Amino acid sequence: MSRTGGMIGEVDDALRELIRREALPRSKTEVSLGAPGREGDTPAVHLHLYDIREDLGRRRQGTVNEYSPDGTVTARRRPPRYIRLSYLVTVLARQPEEEHRLLDAILRALLARDALPTDRLTGSLAELGLPVTMAVALPPPDDRALAEVLAASDAGLRPFVNVVISAPIMTEPPEPVAPPVTTPLAVRTEGLE
Template identity: 40%
Template structure:
C-alpha cells in the first residue's frame, strides 16, 4: 500500500508541471550526504512516520462476489494508516527553494483526496477515498526538529503531507457452493454387505437442482389451512 501512495503522490505532483522545468522528484531521505551529491533542483518527498488510525479499525468480514453474484471469498475490513511525508525543496538559492515549495503547496492544498485516477494496485481494487492533509496543525509523533536531527542535517523550510491510506484486509476463500442435497444412510448391521443408497432429504427425486444448486429456493405447496372452532 505504501508504494501505491508514493506513486499517487508522484503522479499528482508531476501533473502539476513541477518536473517539466528540469526539477527532480525523489523519495530519498534528505541527509547531509544526499544533499552534497545533489546536482539539480530537487523536490524530496520523504516518508518519515507511519501510524495506524485505531479509531477506524473494524471487525467482521466483507463478502466478495463473482460476476454471477456468488460469494467467492471473504475479506477482513481494511485498516487505515496515517503516512506522513516531509516535503522539501533543494536548489542553490533559498529564493528558488521557496518558489518550488510554493508550487508544491499550491498543488497539494487544492487536493482534499488523492484523485481516483491516480489509484493503483489495492487502492484501485478497494475503491475507497484517500484523504490528504497538507501543513496541518500539531502533528502527533515525531516533530520536524527530531526528523532533521535523525537525518543529520540542518532545519529548513518543509511541508508536512499526511495521507490517510487503507491497507486491504486478508482474503479468506469461501467454501464451494452446495451441489448435492443432504443424504441420509443407514449404518449396515453386522454381516450385512448390501450398500444403502441413502435417501435425499427434502429433494428426493430431483435430478436437476437448477442454477443455484440444492441450496436455492424451492417451490413448496401452501400449507393446509386448519379451521379452529371457538374456544370454550
C-alpha cells in the same frame, strides 16, 4: 505495479506522480523518496516517509461481503485497516527563493485535493477502489519532533510541508462462501402426525 512494492510503494508512486504532474508540470525538478541530502546542480523535491501508524479512527469490525456481477455473495473478508503514512516534503535548491517557489507550487497542488487521484492509484489500492485520503500542512503528531528529523538529515533544518496519507491495506485474503442454493428443497411431511 509500483516501483517500490506493496501499499507503501503504491502511495509513494501516486504522491510522486501527483507532485510531478500538478505542481511541477514542465519542470525538470527531480522528485525522489528519502531524506534530503546536499543540494545539487538542479532543484530536487524530497518525499521523506518519517512515520507509519494505524489510523485507529477508521478501524471497523465485522465482515465485508464481496459480490459477483449478478449480485451473489462470493466471499467475505475483514474490512481493510487504514495506515497513516506521514511524509516530510522538502525542496533543495541553490537559492531559498527557488525553494520557496517550488514549495508554494507543491502546497497549492496538494491542498487542491482531499485524496490521491484515483487515476494515479495502482496495484492493491486500485483494486480496493477506496479513497486514499490526504491531509496537508497539519501539525505533526505531538510525539514527533520534525525539526529533529530534518536536523538529522544532511540538508539540515529547512522549510517543509507535512503530508499525511491514510491508505487501506488488506491484512488477509477473502474467504470464499458456498454458492447459493438454487434448487428448491423437498420437504417430507408424511409420518409427522
